[in-house]
Amino acid sequence: MQIYLPIAEMPISILLILGMGAAVGFVSGLFGIGGGFLMTPLLIFLGIPPAIAVATQSAQITASSTTGALAALRRNAVDLKLAAVLTAGGFVGTALGVWVFAAMRRAGQLDLVIVLSYVTLFTLIGSLMLAESLREFFRVRRGTARPRRRGGTHPAAFGWPLRMRFPRSQLYASVLPILGLSFSVGFVGTLLGIGGGFIVVPALLYLFRIPTGVVIGTSQVQVLSTALLAVVLQSAVNGAVDIVLAILLIIGGVFGAQFGARAGRALRADLFRILLGILVLAVGIRFAIDIVVKPAEPFSIYLPDGRK
Numbered sequence: 001m002q003i004y005l006p007i008a009e010m011p012i013s014i015l016l017i018l019g020m021g022a023a024v025g026f027v028s029g030l031f032g033i034g035g036g037f038l039m040t041p042l043l044i045f046l047g048i049p050p051a052i053a054v055a056t057q058s059a060q061i062t063a064s065s066t067t068g069a070l071a072a073l074r075r076n077a078v079d080l081k082l083a084a085v086l087t088a089g090g091f092v093g094t095a096l097g098v099w100v101f102a103a104m105r106r107a108g109q110l111d112l113v114i115v116l117s118y119v120t121l122f123t124l125i126g127s128l129m130l131a132e133s134l135r136e137f138f139r140v141r142r143g144t145a146r147p148r149r150r151g152g153t154h155p156a157a158f159g160w161p162l163r164m165r166f167p168r169s170q171l172y173a174s175v176l177p178i179l180g181l182s183f184s185v186g187f188v189g190t191l192l193g194i195g196g197g198f199i200v201v202p203a204l205l206y207l208f209r210i211p212t213g214v215v216i217g218t219s220q221v222q223v224l225s226t227a228l229l230a231v232v233l234q235s236a237v238n239g240a241v242d243i244v245l246a247i248l249l250i251i252g253g254v255f256g257a258q259f260g261a262r263a264g265r266a267l268r269a270d271l272f273r274i275l276l277g278i279l280v281l282a283v284g285i286r287f288a289i290d291i292v293v294k295p296a297e298p299f300s301i302y303l304p305d306g307r308k
Contacts, residue, residue: 007242008052014248016046021252025064026259027279036061039249040193041118041283048245050114051105054193055240058230060249061195064257065224072217079168079214082178083221086200089179090226093186098233101191105238117192118287125199126281133274155207169210169218178208186226190234195223 002011024039036057043053072078104110160174181203185196197219204215235241 003244003248005048005052005242005245007056007240008048008245010047012046012048012245017245017248018252020046021060021249022256023252025253025256027256036189036194037122037192037280038283041286043245044114045286050111051101051238051240052242052245054101054114054191055230055234055238056242056246056249057193058190058227058234059241059243059246060253061193061227062224062231063246063250064253065195065220065227068220069217069224072220075217077213077217078221079166079210079218080221081164082166082169082171082210082214083218083225085164085175085178086182086218086222087225089182090186090222091229093183093188094190094226094229095233097187097190098230098237100187101234102238114192115287115291117188119284119291121188121192122280122284123288124284126277126279126284130274130277130281133277137274169208169214171208171210173208182222182226189223189226190230195227197223 001014003014004011020039020042024042027038039060040053040057043057044050069078101110104113155177157177158173160176162176163172163174165172181200185199188194188199189196200219200222201215204210204219205212210218231241
């Protein structure tokens with residue numbers, strides 16, 4: 001059974017989109033991260049224009065983040081002060097990302113920018129994650145103790161001006177590196193249609209050493225805020241959000257995430273990290289293949305709004 005996507009201007013199988021949403025939702029629930037980094041490439045591989053895939057995925061991220069953010073607020077697992085700083089930087093990055101998105105679309109270079117960004121970002125991050133996971137796996141197998149960090153040591157950026165105390169996160173540091181992190185994530189997330197949680201969470205954990213129980217909820221609030229702004233701006237400025245496609249993805253993702261969360265409880269931590277690294281790296285490699293392999297249609301004609 002097919003349905004017509006009004007913004008993408010193409011028919012597509014309802015069952016296929018629901019199945020993709022459920023599969024990505026399962027992976028999202030399994031690994032505890034947003035599925036935007038996987039869903040956007042899958043939509044592009046399916047033939048949906050990259051501009052539509054990126055913008056519509058922001059709507060799906062907004063819906064999926066809402067439940068997690070509300071649950072974290074009820075558990076008092078959110079540092080509202082830190083979330084406000086992250087959101088402020090994310091708003092600026094998101095606004096700039098939408099502006100660059102529109103400029104690249106008008107210039108006819110948006111598809112190239114998205115593909116090259118995915119290849120660079122995901123190949124780099126996936127390689128680093130996989131290498132670190134394998135080192136940890138073999139360290140555990142050999143029984144080697146992890147070297148302990150010296151107490152009281154912090155990055156030099158913590159001492160920059162505008163220092164602020166975040167009691168809930170047990171952090172006292174300059175807000176400038178926090179704003180820089182959230183700005184970068186907001187910009188990249190908007191340009192590529194990814195939530196950015198898989199970047200924010202490791203950064204808060206390993207760079208800022210914020211307790212895990214606070215990191216997840218705080219990150220979800222920040223992702224929800226920036227994704228919601230991205231949806232509004234993408235709709236108003238670029239008119240690129242396909243609401244029909246977004247609804248189908250949300251429905252499939254809700255069901256898949258429930259089963260993924262249950263399966264994730266039985267997954268070993270070392271295997272979890274290795275599989276996640278492989279998954280991220282595979283996405284980058286898949287885009288790289290598209291660059292070097294000769295396309296079936298060597299020539300394409302695009303309208304000024306980015307449609308073929």
